[in-house]
Amino acid sequence: xxxxxxxxxxxxxxxxFAYRGENIxxxxxxTADKATWxxxxxxxxxxxxWEREGWFHRAGCRQFFSIERNRTTNETRGVGTPDGxxxxxxxxxxx
Amino acid sequence: xVRPLTxxxxxxxxxxxxAVNILRQGITRAPWAPVLVPHELRGRYDVVIIGGGVHGLAxxxxxxxxxxxxxxxxxDKSYIGSGxxxxxxxxLRSNYLTPEGVRFYxxxxxxxxxxxADLNFNVMFAxxxxxxxxxxxxxxxxxxxxxxxxxxxxxxxxVVGPAEIKKLVPYMDTSEHARYPILGALYHPPGGIIxxxxxxxxxxxxxxxxxxxxxxxxxxxxxxxxxxxxxxVRTNRGDVAAGTVLNCTxxxxxxxxxxxxxxxxxxxxxxxxxxxxxxxxxxxxxxxSASLHVYVSQTDRGExxxxxxxxxxxxxxxxxxxEFIEGLAGHVLELMPSLAKLxxxxxxxxxxxxxxxxxxxxxxxxxxxxxxxxxWGTYGxxxxxxxxxxxxxxxxxxxxxxxxxxxxxxRFTDDRLMGEKGAASVGH
Numbered sequence: 001x002x003x004x005x006x007x008x009x010x011x012x013x014x015x016x017f018a019y020r021g022e023n024i025x026x027x028x029x030x031t032a033d034k035a036t037w038x039x040x041x042x043x044x045x046x047x048x049x050w051e052r053e054g055w056f057h058r059a060g061c062r063q064f065f066s067i068e069r070n071r072t073t074n075e076t077r078g079v080g081t082p083d084g085x086x087x088x089x090x091x092x093x094x095x
Numbered sequence: 096x097v098r099p100l101t102x103x104x105x106x107x108x109x110x111x112x113x114a115v116n117i118l119r120q121g122i123t124r125a126p127w128a129p130v131l132v133p134h135e136l137r138g139r140y141d142v143v144i145i146g147g148g149v150h151g152l153a154x155x156x157x158x159x160x161x162x163x164x165x166x167x168x169x170x171d172k173s174y175i176g177s178g179x180x181x182x183x184x185x186x187l188r189s190n191y192l193t194p195e196g197v198r199f200y201x202x203x204x205x206x207x208x209x210x211x212a213d214l215n216f217n218v219m220f221a222x223x224x225x226x227x228x229x230x231x232x233x234x235x236x237x238x239x240x241x242x243x244x245x246x247x248x249x250x251x252x253x254v255v256g257p258a259e260i261k262k263l264v265p266y267m268d269t270s271e272h273a274r275y276p277i278l279g280a281l282y283h284p285p286g287g288i289i290x291x292x293x294x295x296x297x298x299x300x301x302x303x304x305x306x307x308x309x310x311x312x313x314x315x316x317x318x319x320x321x322x323x324x325x326x327x328v329r330t331n332r333g334d335v336a337a338g339t340v341l342n343c344t345x346x347x348x349x350x351x352x353x354x355x356x357x358x359x360x361x362x363x364x365x366x367x368x369x370x371x372x373x374x375x376x377x378x379x380x381x382x383x384s385a386s387l388h389v390y391v392s393q394t395d396r397g398e399x400x401x402x403x404x405x406x407x408x409x410x411x412x413x414x415x416x417x418e419f420i421e422g423l424a425g426h427v428l429e430l431m432p433s434l435a436k437l438x439x440x441x442x443x444x445x446x447x448x449x450x451x452x453x454x455x456x457x458x459x460x461x462x463x464x465x466x467x468x469x470x471w472g473t474y475g476x477x478x479x480x481x482x483x484x485x486x487x488x489x490x491x492x493x494x495x496x497x498x499x500x501x502x503x504x505x506r507f508t509d510d511r512l513m514g515e516k517g518a519a520s521v522g523h
């Protein structure tokens with residue numbers, strides 16, 4: 001079992017959470033050029049190390065939060081913070 | 096005891112695998128020719144292929160056999176076939192959703208069907224028939240769509256009802272009382288399975304015999320680019336200069352491309368699979384259920400091979416999880432309740448380089464001479480031969496073959512996505 005620390009509920013089984021992907025700031029759609037918008041939609045850094053990501057405690061408090069996770073070992077560090085709620089990528093939504 | 100004959104003929108190593116040569120080798124005790132010869136890493140090759148899986152080795156094979164290019168090194172950080180090529184569920188099919196996809200995967204099927212003869216190696220290809228189940232109206236509509244696209248491309252596919260499914264797979268619960276009743280299926284008779292390790296070994300044996308250097312335990316740690324052109328790679332065994340560098344590293348592909356300064360729309364997800372103890376043959380067809388996130392086939396040894404959708408979050412970890420096994424067992428039993436007492440032998444995970452449109456990314460990059468054959472997600476193994484053939488043509492001629500032109504990297508900036516989600520994955 002892999003535990004993910006929710007800032008509100010504490011460490012919980014990762015199956016309770018929905019993954020929302022790397023935290024990527026959403027560019028302003030009114031001013032962003034095509035390349036910037038495509039980067040935001042599709043391009044990921046896909047690091048094999050520490051990454052700040054957005055998660056959603058779907059089967060718990062139903063809050064969004066961000067946390068750092070090592071994408072090679074699946075360890076997390078620090079506590080989750082309630083930022084990154086709306087600007088996380090769409091990549092995890094349907095998986 | 097039979098005394099070996101000691102003529103000149105008997106000491107010559109036997110190269111070709113055939114019934115006659117097995118008999119001859121049995122009598123004369125002549126040695127079999129070594130399959131993988133270790134080489135010193137040279138300071139320069141015309142072509143460096145990163146990744147010794149089915150894609151990398153197939154490219155090396157078609158470079159040598161179709162274009163006569165053998166100054167090639169295939170580098171792998173572990174042993175050949177240690178990544179996705181040895182971890183997939185070895186299912187072959189070409190019943191995709193886009194005409195471009197169907198054409199592409201069907202060429203791969205054609206190469207796979209003749210691969211044993213082409214490589215002089217028994218790759219154990221078995222045409223079994225492939226069933227993609229639909230448990231709701233939306234899925235059934237997609238199956239009908241796929242069947243029509245397939246037929247237009249000359250690929251044998253048809254939607255069948257529960258009665259026909261029951262005839263093909265008698266152990267399946269096709270009743271209306273199932274939790275997710277089966278409404279129909281896309282039946283694709285040419286689909287089948289193959290021995291994935293044998294495909295890797297067969298290609299490796301051929302390219303090695305033609306003088307291509309296969310370097311195992313050789314990890315690429317950097318790629319040199321000068322003036323927008325690739326000049327070589329740096330490895331744990333030394334630097335290698337090369338005019339062309341090809342990235343065939345699937346799950347790790349974005350890390351390799353990053354070394355050349357090329358970013359890609361790829362995110363790596365683990366995918367888990369499992370195998371049961373062997374039982375007598377009872378399941379001929381390959382059965383896939385998108386709604387239940389599971390696919391099942393029975394190997395020639397009698398084991399049932401189960402695959403699933405990718406894990407719910409991106410990672411480079413290949414550690415399995417109990418949630419996967421529990422979910423998988425539940426879904427398999429919903430399809431075939433009589434398997435309840437079958438025991439699982441083992442499970443494993445492989446890495447999938449998922450793209451936003453569930454289609455691969457193949458061809459040139461902004462860095463001249465740095466080519467990619469990546470984004471293979473959950474469908475890379477079945478495309479190995481056609482990718483190798485096309486990438487070899489690109490390396491040899493410098494022109495992108497028509498069959499892979501729709502899968503270029505530029506499609507993400509030009510709004511030409513190749514949506515294959517309805518046919519490429521089970522997790523939706």
